[in-house]
Amino acid sequence: MCGIIGYVGPRDSVPILLSGLSRLAYRGYDSAGIAVCHEGDIDCRRAHGKLENLIERLKHDPMRGRTGIGHTRWATHGRPSESNAHPQRFGKFAIVHNGIIENFLDLREELRAHGHEFVSETDTEIVAHLISDCYDATHDFAGAVRMALRRVRGSYAIVALCSDFPDELVAARNQCPLLVAVGEGENFAASDLAAVLAHSRQAIFLEDGDIAQIRASSVVITDLSGEHVERKIQSIEWDISAAEKQGYPHYMLKEIHEQPQKITDTFRGRMLEAEGEVNLDENIEKLHLETCRRLQIVACGTSYHAALLGKYLIEQYARIPVDVDVASEYRYRQPIITPDDGFIAISQSGETADTYACLKLARQHGAKILAICNVMDSSIPRAADATFYTRADPEIGVASTKAFTTQLASLTLLAIHFARRKNAIDVATAQRLLRALRAVPQQMERVLEQSDHVRACAQKLLRANSFLFLGRNLHYPIALEGALKLKEITYIHAEAYPSGEMKHGPIALIDDRLPVIVIAPKNPTYEKTLSNLQEVKARGGRIIGIVTQDDDRLTRVCESAFPIEDCEEIVQPFLSVLYLQLLAYHLADLLGNDIDQPRNLAKSVTVE
Numbered sequence: 272m273c274g275i276i277g278y279v280g281p282r283d284s285v286p287i288l289l290s291g292l293s294r295l296a297y298r299g300y301d302s303a304g305i306a307v308c309h310e311g312d313i314d315c316r317r318a319h320g321k322l323e324n325l326i327e328r329l330k331h332d333p334m335r336g337r338t339g340i341g342h343t344r345w346a347t348h349g350r351p352s353e354s355n356a357h358p359q360r361f362g363k364f365a366i367v368h369n370g371i372i373e374n375f376l377d378l379r380e381e382l383r384a385h386g387h388e389f390v391s392e393t394d395t396e397i398v399a400h401l402i403s404d405c406y407d408a409t410h411d412f413a414g415a416v417r418m419a420l421r422r423v424r425g426s427y428a429i430v431a432l433c434s435d436f437p438d439e440l441v442a443a444r445n446q447c448p449l450l451v452a453v454g455e456g457e458n459f460a461a462s463d464l465a466a467v468l469a470h471s472r473q474a475i476f477l478e479d480g481d482i483a484q485i486r487a488s489s490v491v492i493t494d495l496s497g498e499h500v501e502r503k504i505q506s507i508e509w510d511i512s513a514a515e516k517q518g519y520p521h522y523m524l525k526e527i528h529e530q531p532q533k534i535t536d537t538f539r540g541r542m543l544e545a546e547g548e549v550n551l552d553e554n555i556e557k558l559h560l561e562t563c564r565r566l567q568i569v570a571c572g573t574s575y576h577a578a579l580l581g582k583y584l585i586e587q588y589a590r591i592p593v594d595v596d597v598a599s600e601y602r603y604r605q606p607i608i609t610p611d612d613g614f615i616a617i618s619q620s621g622e623t624a625d626t627y628a629c630l631k632l633a634r635q636h637g638a639k640i641l642a643i644c645n646v647m648d649s650s651i652p653r654a655a656d657a658t659f660y661t662r663a664d665p666e667i668g669v670a671s672t673k674a675f676t677t678q679l680a681s682l683t684l685l686a687i688h689f690a691r692r693k694n695a696i697d698v699a700t701a702q703r704l705l706r707a708l709r710a711v712p713q714q715m716e717r718v719l720e721q722s723d724h725v726r727a728c729a730q731k732l733l734r735a736n737s738f739l740f741l742g743r744n745l746h747y748p749i750a751l752e753g754a755l756k757l758k759e760i761t762y763i764h765a766e767a768y769p770s771g772e773m774k775h776g777p778i779a780l781i782d783d784r785l786p787v788i789v790i791a792p793k794n795p796t797y798e799k800t801l802s803n804l805q806e807v808k809a810r811g812g813r814i815i816g817i818v819t820q821d822d823d824r825l826t827r828v829c830e831s832a833f834p835i836e837d838c839e840e841i842v843q844p845f846l847s848v849l850y851l852q853l854l855a856y857h858l859a860d861l862l863g864n865d866i867d868q869p870r871n872l873a874k875s876v877t878v879e
């Protein structure tokens with residue numbers, strides 16, 4: 272995810288900005304840049320790729336200035352490139368921005384009609400133009416930022432420089448973290464404490480709608496209408512390495528807890544509940560995948576589990592036949608692909624060699640190709656006709672968590688979109704499903720509050736050397752994903768079966784040494800699963816259940832039961848998988864394993 276740092280004070284800001292950016296690098300980025308106010312103008316240097324490229328550029332073309340802003344960018348609007356890197360400049364302004372401006376297309380058209388021309392593909396540049404227009408009318412820096420942001424819809428953390436105000440930064444926040452770190456005769460703005468902890472341990476965490484006017488010796492905060500607001504200065508006790516993980520002991524746990532926010536981000540601007548419609552990028556719409564004879568989804572690992580869920584969802588709601596394959600199998604089994612087929616490649620990294628090879632095969636046979644991907648402009652999106660970007664931000668923990676749930680969010684939206692286009696569901700059904708999805712992030716938060724309860728359960732399972740995961744229908748891919756998470760980071764054997772398949776073989780394994788993790792919330796297959804569990808119970812098996820809240824019948828058969836709220840079936844996988852991620856995490860932690868870098872695993876598998 273992008274990172275922001277700003278400085279105003281007596282020192283040269285350039286080294287402070289660079290060291291702040293290096294502290295933000297752990298978040299992942301594809302370009303970086305800084306800008307400073309100097310002698311009535313703004314100087315700016317940006318570079319594509321690693322921070323070292325920016326540092327190298329500054330060696331050959333140095334600059335200095337006492338007020339400055341810096342940014343590490345992780346592309347969302349527009350490819351990773353120097354021209355799309357931040358700071359984005361226009362007129363007397365330079366700005367850095369995290370987040371997504373939802374109405375940027377409308378704003379861009381409006382500004383174009385007034386003669387504005389743009390040099391980048393970013394939504395951020397639009398904001399710089401908007402601020403500049405507002406400034407022309409007022410000559411008030413903070414006032415212009417306020418006026419411009421009243422026109423903006425979406426999420427942002429923004430820090431701006433104005434060459435007419437060389438001793439001032441203006442920072443604004445809406446739904447993206449931003450703080451002001453208070454120093455001795457100097458102040459900082461940052462998206463993340465890690466960027467500023469070396470300089471200050473006193474921070475003001477801005478709230479949505481706040482605009483901060485930051486000078487070396489003062490910080491004045493108002494709301495968007497200019498009304499003064501009070502914010503407390505808080506003392507920070509974290510050490511720097513903890514701050515990078517935002518206080519979590521591992522990236523994986525941090526990423527598990529980030530999921531409600533990442534689902535909100537992935538849904539942002541794409542759900543039109545009132546109309547019962549899903550709003551997709553024009554490129555995706557133009558593919559008309561809903562008219563395809565058949566959809567083929569290909570992926571590896573966790574992304575393959577998301578693909579399996581996609582099959583259930585698309586077939587159930589849109590009534591389009593869907594085949595799902597593991598990429599390494601698909602590419603060598605001489606699959607039948609025709610130009611009437613739609614092909615969907617799912618990949619967090621966008622670089623997985625097998626998935627990429629399958630995509631190229633589908634291309635040779637003339638299929639229409641959609642990528643579902645997290646990393647912008649990586650190989651798979653570049654080779655696809657269109658890409659649905661998950662907005663999980665960089666995933667650092669090797670065991671995938673937030674990439675999976677955002678892939679699931681993407682597939683859910685696609686299923687509803689195809690279903691509406693084919694008239695396979697009516698407007699009222701789509702409205703109901705979209706409303707249910709809107710509530711997912713809060714419901715996820717409530718599941719995550721159960722983390723200690725899951726840890727206590729994990730404590731009792733420490734001696735197990737094998738696990739069986741069971742689920743039916745939408746919960747079978749979740750069972751597979753739970754077993755994979757457990758294997759990856761605990762190194763304990765686990766396998767998953769569709770609950771109804773248990774009596775065809777695996778039931779022979781059941782005894783009191785094999786914990787059976789079953790996902791069985793109330794849905795149309797609930798009664799069937801309950802009978803399967805009676806079979807486990809009758810053979811002395813230990814059952815750990817994920818159950819609908821207040822489901823006493825099932826809770827009674829379980830050694831431990833984890834509740835999810837009574838909700839639409841489409842919502843249940845988002846909640847049940849969190850328990851399985853937490854269970855794997857806590858077991859691995861109690862076993863003392865290296866959770867973020869489990870043995871033998873790599874984050875991006877670019878070899879066959």
Ligand code: F6R
Pocket residue numbers: 571572573574575617618619620621622623626669670671672755759874875876
């Ligand atoms: C599991 C995991 C892997 C990846 C797989 C595909 O936690 O991370 O199984 O899901 O290697 O990677 P992507 O999605 O990058 O293609």
